Amino acid sequence: MKYSTLAFTLATATAASADVYVWESFTDAGGGTNAPTGGNGTGSPSLVVVSGSPFVAGSGNLYGPSGPFTMHLYGAGFVSNPTMEIAGLGSIFDTSSFYLNTAQGPVFPTVEVTSGGEGFGAFNTYSLSWDYAGPAIFFNFGTIAPHASLDRLTIGTLGETIPAPGALALLGLAGLGRRRRA
Numbered sequence: 001m002k003y004s005t006l007a008f009t010l011a012t013a014t015a016a017s018a019d020v021y022v023w024e025s026f027t028d029a030g031g032g033t034n035a036p037t038g039g040n041g042t043g044s045p046s047l048v049v050v051s052g053s054p055f056v057a058g059s060g061n062l063y064g065p066s067g068p069f070t071m072h073l074y075g076a077g078f079v080s081n082p083t084m085e086i087a088g089l090g091s092i093f094d095t096s097s098f099y100l101n102t103a104q105g106p107v108f109p110t111v112e113v114t115s116g117g118e119g120f121g122a123f124n125t126y127s128l129s130w131d132y133a134g135p136a137i138f139f140n141f142g143t144i145a146p147h148a149s150l151d152r153l154t155i156g157t158l159g160e161t162i163p164a165p166g167a168l169a170l171l172g173l174a175g176l177g178r179r180r181r182a
Contacts, residue, residue, distance in 0.1 A: 033074075068094065093144060095111050
Protein backbone atom coordinates (compact mmCIF):
# COMPACT_ATOMS: atom_id res chain seq x y z
CA MET A 1 0.00 0.00 0.00
CA LYS A 2 1.41 3.40 -0.96
CA TYR A 3 1.04 6.40 1.31
CA SER A 4 1.02 9.99 0.12
CA THR A 5 2.81 12.76 2.04
CA LEU A 6 -0.59 13.94 3.30
CA ALA A 7 -1.40 10.46 4.52
CA PHE A 8 1.90 10.18 6.35
CA THR A 9 1.37 13.57 8.00
CA LEU A 10 -2.10 12.63 9.19
CA ALA A 11 -1.13 9.08 10.13
CA THR A 12 1.58 10.41 12.43
CA ALA A 13 -0.83 12.76 14.21
CA THR A 14 -2.34 11.60 17.47
CA ALA A 15 -5.99 10.62 17.61
CA ALA A 16 -6.61 13.57 19.92
CA SER A 17 -5.57 16.04 17.22
CA ALA A 18 -7.02 14.50 14.05
CA ASP A 19 -10.54 13.70 12.87
CA VAL A 20 -10.67 11.47 9.78
CA TYR A 21 -13.69 10.43 7.71
CA VAL A 22 -13.60 7.83 4.92
CA TRP A 23 -16.11 6.96 2.19
CA GLU A 24 -15.32 3.66 0.45
CA SER A 25 -18.84 2.92 -0.69
CA PHE A 26 -21.72 5.21 -1.64
CA THR A 27 -25.47 4.65 -1.33
CA ASP A 28 -27.20 7.67 -2.91
CA ALA A 29 -26.46 9.36 -6.24
CA GLY A 30 -29.69 11.36 -6.44
CA GLY A 31 -29.19 14.22 -4.00
CA GLY A 32 -29.49 12.26 -0.76
CA THR A 33 -26.75 11.95 1.81
CA ASN A 34 -23.87 9.50 1.84
CA ALA A 35 -22.52 8.96 5.35
CA PRO A 36 -18.88 8.00 5.93
CA THR A 37 -18.10 4.28 5.96
CA GLY A 38 -15.10 4.64 8.26
CA GLY A 39 -12.77 6.92 10.18
CA ASN A 40 -12.40 8.16 13.72
CA GLY A 41 -14.30 11.46 13.54
CA THR A 42 -17.04 12.37 15.98
CA GLY A 43 -19.14 14.52 13.62
CA SER A 44 -21.75 13.68 10.98
CA PRO A 45 -20.43 14.83 7.58
CA SER A 46 -22.37 13.91 4.45
CA LEU A 47 -21.51 13.71 0.78
CA VAL A 48 -24.25 14.85 -1.62
CA VAL A 49 -24.37 14.79 -5.43
CA VAL A 50 -25.54 18.30 -6.41
CA SER A 51 -25.40 18.12 -10.21
CA GLY A 52 -25.17 15.54 -12.97
CA SER A 53 -26.65 12.06 -13.17
CA PRO A 54 -24.28 9.49 -11.73
CA PHE A 55 -25.48 6.20 -10.27
CA VAL A 56 -24.18 3.88 -7.57
CA ALA A 57 -22.32 1.07 -9.34
CA GLY A 58 -22.30 -2.52 -8.08
CA SER A 59 -18.86 -1.81 -6.58
CA GLY A 60 -20.33 1.02 -4.48
CA ASN A 61 -18.61 3.71 -6.58
CA LEU A 62 -20.41 6.81 -7.86
CA TYR A 63 -20.21 6.47 -11.65
CA GLY A 64 -21.22 9.06 -14.28
CA PRO A 65 -21.62 7.28 -17.64
CA SER A 66 -23.23 10.14 -19.55
CA GLY A 67 -21.55 13.29 -18.25
CA PRO A 68 -19.78 15.05 -15.41
CA PHE A 69 -21.16 15.33 -11.88
CA THR A 70 -20.45 17.58 -8.89
CA MET A 71 -20.50 16.76 -5.19
CA HIS A 72 -20.58 18.75 -1.95
CA LEU A 73 -19.29 17.54 1.36
CA TYR A 74 -21.43 19.12 4.08
CA GLY A 75 -21.07 19.08 7.84
CA ALA A 76 -18.02 21.32 8.08
CA GLY A 77 -18.37 23.73 10.95
CA PHE A 78 -14.93 24.93 11.95
CA VAL A 79 -12.02 23.41 10.01
CA SER A 80 -8.30 23.61 10.67
CA ASN A 81 -5.90 22.95 7.79
CA PRO A 82 -8.12 20.32 6.15
CA THR A 83 -6.75 17.76 3.71
CA MET A 84 -8.62 15.57 1.26
CA GLU A 85 -7.77 12.62 -0.93
CA ILE A 86 -10.01 11.68 -3.84
CA ALA A 87 -9.45 8.37 -5.62
CA GLY A 88 -11.09 8.20 -9.02
CA LEU A 89 -11.36 5.71 -11.83
CA GLY A 90 -11.88 6.43 -15.52
CA SER A 91 -12.12 10.05 -16.71
CA ILE A 92 -10.23 12.65 -14.72
CA PHE A 93 -11.69 14.93 -12.07
CA ASP A 94 -11.90 18.69 -12.65
CA THR A 95 -9.15 20.14 -10.44
CA SER A 96 -10.56 23.65 -10.96
CA SER A 97 -13.73 22.47 -9.16
CA PHE A 98 -11.87 21.73 -5.92
CA TYR A 99 -12.57 24.38 -3.28
CA LEU A 100 -13.80 25.00 0.25
CA ASN A 101 -16.76 27.37 0.37
CA THR A 102 -16.76 29.89 3.23
CA ALA A 103 -18.85 32.95 4.08
CA GLN A 104 -16.03 35.05 2.59
CA GLY A 105 -16.01 33.04 -0.66
CA PRO A 106 -14.13 30.04 -2.02
CA VAL A 107 -10.75 28.95 -0.66
CA PHE A 108 -8.75 26.92 -3.17
CA PRO A 109 -6.43 24.08 -2.13
CA THR A 110 -2.98 23.04 -3.16
CA VAL A 111 -3.54 19.99 -5.40
CA GLU A 112 -1.17 17.13 -6.10
CA VAL A 113 -2.25 14.61 -8.75
CA THR A 114 -0.93 11.08 -8.98
CA SER A 115 -1.97 10.14 -12.49
CA GLY A 116 -2.69 6.68 -13.77
CA GLY A 117 -3.79 8.02 -17.14
CA GLU A 118 -7.20 8.77 -18.61
CA GLY A 119 -10.15 6.74 -19.80
CA PHE A 120 -11.42 3.31 -18.78
CA GLY A 121 -9.21 1.60 -16.23
CA ALA A 122 -7.25 4.73 -15.29
CA PHE A 123 -6.78 5.27 -11.55
CA ASN A 124 -6.00 8.82 -10.42
CA THR A 125 -5.50 10.19 -6.93
CA TYR A 126 -5.97 13.85 -6.02
CA SER A 127 -4.38 15.03 -2.76
CA LEU A 128 -5.71 18.41 -1.63
CA SER A 129 -4.58 20.59 1.26
CA TRP A 130 -5.87 23.94 2.47
CA ASP A 131 -3.97 26.52 4.50
CA TYR A 132 -7.14 27.68 6.21
CA ALA A 133 -8.67 27.66 9.67
CA GLY A 134 -12.21 28.90 10.19
CA PRO A 135 -15.87 28.24 9.48
CA ALA A 136 -16.69 26.22 6.37
CA ILE A 137 -19.97 25.80 4.50
CA PHE A 138 -19.04 22.87 2.20
CA PHE A 139 -16.25 21.31 0.14
CA ASN A 140 -16.86 21.19 -3.63
CA PHE A 141 -15.40 18.78 -6.19
CA GLY A 142 -16.49 17.31 -9.49
CA THR A 143 -15.63 15.34 -12.56
CA ILE A 144 -14.86 16.78 -15.98
CA ALA A 145 -16.29 14.24 -18.46
CA PRO A 146 -18.40 11.10 -18.81
CA HIS A 147 -17.10 7.79 -17.46
CA ALA A 148 -15.65 9.12 -14.21
CA SER A 149 -16.05 7.12 -11.03
CA LEU A 150 -15.52 8.21 -7.41
CA ASP A 151 -13.88 5.23 -5.73
CA ARG A 152 -12.83 6.62 -2.37
CA LEU A 153 -12.89 9.90 -0.46
CA THR A 154 -10.95 10.63 2.71
CA ILE A 155 -11.06 13.88 4.64
CA GLY A 156 -9.28 14.89 7.82
CA THR A 157 -8.16 17.88 9.82
CA LEU A 158 -5.42 18.63 12.31
CA GLY A 159 -5.81 20.95 15.26
CA GLU A 160 -8.04 21.65 18.20
CA THR A 161 -11.77 21.03 18.13
CA ILE A 162 -13.76 24.25 18.15
CA PRO A 163 -17.45 23.35 18.08
CA ALA A 164 -19.82 25.20 15.77
CA PRO A 165 -23.51 25.13 16.74
CA GLY A 166 -25.40 22.56 14.71
CA ALA A 167 -22.37 21.58 12.63
CA LEU A 168 -19.39 19.31 12.61
CA ALA A 169 -16.55 20.55 14.81
CA LEU A 170 -13.71 19.42 12.60
CA LEU A 171 -13.64 18.36 8.98
CA GLY A 172 -10.81 17.72 6.49
CA LEU A 173 -9.19 14.95 4.45
CA ALA A 174 -6.00 13.03 4.06
CA GLY A 175 -5.32 9.83 2.26
CA LEU A 176 -4.60 6.98 4.62
CA GLY A 177 -4.12 4.65 1.75
CA ARG A 178 -5.84 3.64 -1.38
CA ARG A 179 -7.21 0.61 -3.04
CA ARG A 180 -8.41 -0.13 -6.51
CA ARG A 181 -11.88 -1.46 -7.18
CA ALA A 182 -12.92 -3.14 -10.37
